[in-house]
Amino acid sequence: MPELPEIYNISKQLDHEIVGLSIESILIHQEKCINYPLVEFSNLVSSQMIQRVSSIGKWLKIHFESGDKLLINLGMGGDLLYALQPPTKKHQAVIYFSNKMLLSFRFWWFGYIHFVKKNEPHTMTDELGIDMIRTECNKNDFVQLFDGKKGSLKTFLLNQKNIAGIGNYYIHDILYDAKINPTIKINNLKPEKLGVLYDSILNEFNTAISLRGAHYEVDIYNKPGEFKVSKVAYRDGQICQCGTTILKIKTGATSSYFCPTCQK
Numbered sequence: 061m062p063e064l065p066e067i068y069n070i071s072k073q074l075d076h077e078i079v080g081l082s083i084e085s086i087l088i089h090q091e092k093c094i095n096y097p098l099v100e101f102s103n104l105v106s107s108q109m110i111q112r113v114s115s116i117g118k119w120l121k122i123h124f125e126s127g128d129k130l131l132i133n134l135g136m137g138g139d140l141l142y143a144l145q146p147p148t149k150k151h152q153a154v155i156y157f158s159n160k161m162l163l164s165f166r167f168w169w170f171g172y173i174h175f176v177k178k179n180e181p182h183t184m185t186d187e188l189g190i191d192m193i194r195t196e197c198n199k200n201d202f203v204q205l206f207d208g209k210k211g212s213l214k215t216f217l218l219n220q221k222n223i224a225g226i227g228n229y230y231i232h233d234i235l236y237d238a239k240i241n242p243t244i245k246i247n248n249l250k251p252e253k254l255g256v257l258y259d260s261i262l263n264e265f266n267t268a269i270s271l272r273g274a275h276y277e278v279d280i281y282n283k284p285g286e287f288k289v290s291k292v293a294y295r296d297g298q299i300c301q302c303g304t305t306i307l308k309i310k311t312g313a314t315s316s317y318f319c320p321t322c323q324k
């Protein structure tokens with residue numbers, strides 16, 4: 061599943077490629093992923109001029125000159141490919157641009173392509189929390205997010221309404237780098253640890269962005285990312301650099317990989 065670094069990378073690539081182009085047409089094979097009736101959706105999107113492309117967390121935003129937007133989420137995973145021809149594999153949608161290039165959408169399971177008119181709300185993205193790379197958020201702002209909060213720290217971090225963009229791949233090494241146990245409750249966390257966590261998230265994301273995202277995801281040119289090294293993520297049974305065996309445990313609905321010595 062793509063997380064902040066992959067979506068950020070895709071947004072930058074799209075911003076480079078499609079700004080200034082207009083949309084000639086859009087072909088939708090899976091109507092469930094759009095938020096208007098098919099013909100209306102197609103009419104709303106066609107002829108729109110692209111002004112810029114941005115992202116928030118795991119969502120991509122294509123901003124049109126009109127002020128309208130196209131909001132895209134890859135859900136459990138998938139790819140967006142910028143090419144001359146649509147993929148031969150099954151895909152759910154294709155946007156054709158004025159330069160004869162196209163963007164194909166292939167969701168592994170389910171994704172969203174939502175059209176939002178200028179100044180209209182869009183609950184799924186309006187409720188998103190801070191994007192650690194794009195939002196102005198200093199250490200104090202970050203620490204304040206946890207004010208009066210209880211419950212599992214990991215659940216809090218994965219909730220997109222708090223922080224947008226952290227998912228089940230990067231979370232493990234973020235907690236490892238901050239030397240925080242994945243089972244800890246927010247109210248049991250020493251305040252200074254939140255500052256360490258802030259640095260750890262930024263460091264992990266900036267490193268992954270500089271390597272164009274995770275090795276198992278592809279960019280718009282179908283090129284995989286180069287971020288490969290994990291410290292504990294998906295390495296259960298292997299040895300941490302401290303010499304302890306990395307464990308995998310169930311934490312709520314998800315699994316956690318961690319080192320019981322480094323992350324007491």
Ligand SMILES: [Zn+2]
Nearest residue numbers: 300302319322
């Ligand atoms: Zn260790």
